[in-house]
Amino acid sequence: MEFLAPLAETPLARALIASSTLYLLVNAVHILGIAMLFGAILALDLRLLGLAPTVPLAEVARFLSRLAGVGVALAILTGFCLFTVRPVEYAQNSAFLAKLGLIALALINVAVVHFGSGWRHVLAGGVPNPAIRMSAIVSIAIWIATVVAGRWIGFL
Numbered sequence: 001m002e003f004l005a006p007l008a009e010t011p012l013a014r015a016l017i018a019s020s021t022l023y024l025l026v027n028a029v030h031i032l033g034i035a036m037l038f039g040a041i042l043a044l045d046l047r048l049l050g051l052a053p054t055v056p057l058a059e060v061a062r063f064l065s066r067l068a069g070v071g072v073a074l075a076i077l078t079g080f081c082l083f084t085v086r087p088v089e090y091a092q093n094s095a096f097l098a099k100l101g102l103i104a105l106a107l108i109n110v111a112v113v114h115f116g117s118g119w120r121h122v123l124a125g126g127v128p129n130p131a132i133r134m135s136a137i138v139s140i141a142i143w144i145a146t147v148v149a150g151r152w153i154g155f156l
């Protein structure tokens with residue numbers, strides 16, 4: 001993992017290390033991104049599972065998907081910034097590696113859903129099929145596990 005060590009010498013990493021305020025702000029934006037992502041995904045997945053049936057699914061699905069996309073982009077961008085501060089340590093942290101694996105699984109789940117005909121059917125106003133509902137359950141479980149793994153990083 002020593003090949004990652006030069007990341008800690010980049011101007012970005014040096015700035016984050018030198019300024020606790022900058023680090024705090026980047027960390028806060030990371031948490032905001034996670035909150036946007038998880039909040040939007042949880043609301044969407046619960047709606048796909050049948051909660052709040054009076055809320056028009058096709059309309060909220062588009063909005064919540066985009067909100068989650070912005071959240072994941074913020075979380076990944078700021079997460080990389082935070083990673084540069086201690087890249088070798090993070091790359092050897094089993095919770096960090098679990099978090100990355102879970103994020104990959106969650107994004108694969110998103111891709112499978114969004115490129116499938118069931119999602120197009122939902123966006124056209126149709127009822128979610130069993131596969132979409134199962135993907136919603138999987139999504140909730142993976143994103144919760146990702147948040148837990150993220151919190152676990154600091155304890156290892």
